[in-house]
């Protein structure tokens with residue numbers, strides 16, 4: 001055995017270790033068995049590279065910035081651990097909450113609908129009752145109070161709808177401070193260019209310090225950096241870049257790189 005190891009160069013050993021990491025299953029990432037069964041029903045059996053890295057970090061409670069191209073599976077990378085945390089909270093907490101525990105902020109009504117449908121479908125497959133509400137610019141101002149009564153566990157919304165709720169005191173800031181435990185900014189690269197900066201600034205002073213913040217983006221831009229500074233606390237930043245991409249050349253020399261199959265992961 002030792003001679004075999006001696007014959008392998010350090011690089012080969014590292015690649016073998018990395019290949020083992022590539023084979024990690026959802027179970028090995030620490031995912032709840034109800035979520036794993038739900039994924040199987042959706043024909044999903046193996047995590048994508050961004051999911052392999054982001055899910056354990058989010059379950060650990062870290063603030064995470066994840067940048068990976070469109071279609072790489074970023075939605076499940078945050079939805080699965082978010083649901084797992086809320087499953088645990090809903091079975092352990094006895095304190096009556098006064099506002100949603102999680103906000104998922106997205107730039108468009110279409111994305112809001114997609115995320116909402118995905119959440120409803122996962123919850124149905126898991127047979128867990130968490131209340132999910134979607135707010136869009138179509139939600140009439142007079143309906144906001146009724147929609148948020150309860151209150152829901154998860155709110156999917158554009159930043160504009162949240163800031164309207166704050167200004168109309170439908171979402172009292174004290175309630176946000178008491179209840180909010182996870183905040184997600186999805187498609188973060190579009191949030192500022194779609195004109196939501198003031199809406200986000202209306203929310204950020206009320207995000208409690210203990211709230212875990214996750215930022216998902218297809219690209220890294222000056223806007224994403226700005227949002228990162230505005231909302232996150234000392235986050236872990238993950239960047240998935242395909243080997244051979246020109247982007248490899250701009251990876252700063254002071255960041256650690258891990259090869260994940262045909263991707264570089266920069267932490």
Ligand SMILES: Nc1ncnc2c1ncn2[C@@H]1O[C@H](COP(=O)(O)OP(=O)(O)OP(=O)(O)O)[C@@H](O)[C@H]1O
Pocket residue numbers: 044045046047048051068069070071072073074075076187217218
């Ligand atoms: N582990 C997986 N195995 C197979 N398919 C997956 C897996 N995770 C997600 N998918 C599917 O891959 C597709 C793209 O995923 P998703 O929409 O999350 O990508 P994304 O990175 O969020 O893209 P965007 O930047 O557009 O938001 C979806 O249809 C999703 O159901």
